[in-house]
């Protein structure tokens with residue numbers, strides 16, 4: 282998978298070179314290209330923002346640098362490369378342009394799995410009050426455009442969300458995590474939260490590992506883990522439980 286990230290803070294994306302994703306890049310499973318938006322700002326001050334139309338506080342990112350950047354990234358040109366001919370209109374095989382935004386579609390594990398099947402993702406990280414909307418309208422002629430959100434809170438820009446998305450998607454790529462089985466038991470994989478986990482020692486500060494986990498009865502351990510996951514989901518995320526039951530009223534039946 283190739284991932285292009287356009288940002289005014291390229292150094293913010295440095296952590297993608299660490300740990301599992303760094304190894305994935307060295308193995309050629311993932312290629313991350315980070316581009317500095319200021320490279321496409323037409324003026325010598327490399328201006329990327331201006332005051333909001335209609336007034337209001339803060340600044341909005343100018344369309345021209347973004348238009349140039351997204352044209353160039355699409356055809357693989359750098360800031361100084363002559364921008365090639367615009368590709369044909371966006372179709373199902375057009376690259377996906379993901380735009381971190383508090384007003385985006387919530388990123389979920391199910392969506393992350395879909396994104397992991399894409400050959401290429403382009404991430405446009407906005408700052409300030411956001412990007413001039415015409416950038417997304419114009420990009421729709423040659424990208425599939427999908428604003429996404431990590432959650433209902435506001436960050437100062439899209440870079441943290443880009444890091445999160447690339448990690449959530451990158452770790453699902455074949456060969457990235459050592460043991461693919463470890464991906465199955467995680468929270469949200471079956472629409473529920475994961476059960477609590479324990480390791481050695483058996484007693485720690487007067488607290489014991491639940492006896493069932495040392496019983497050697499695999500069926501009992503599996504049952505206990507599922508029950509604990511359901512309890513945790515009911516307590517912390519009743520919305521997930523409701524969604525699961527709406528989708529399949531028998532989802533929590535005891536005999537499965």
Ligand SMILES: Nc1ncccc1[N+](=O)[O-]
Pocket residue numbers: 380381382383385429430431432433434435436437438439442
């Ligand atoms: N929550 C956010 N705030 C600012 C930019 C992006 C965001 N997000 O969740 O993708």
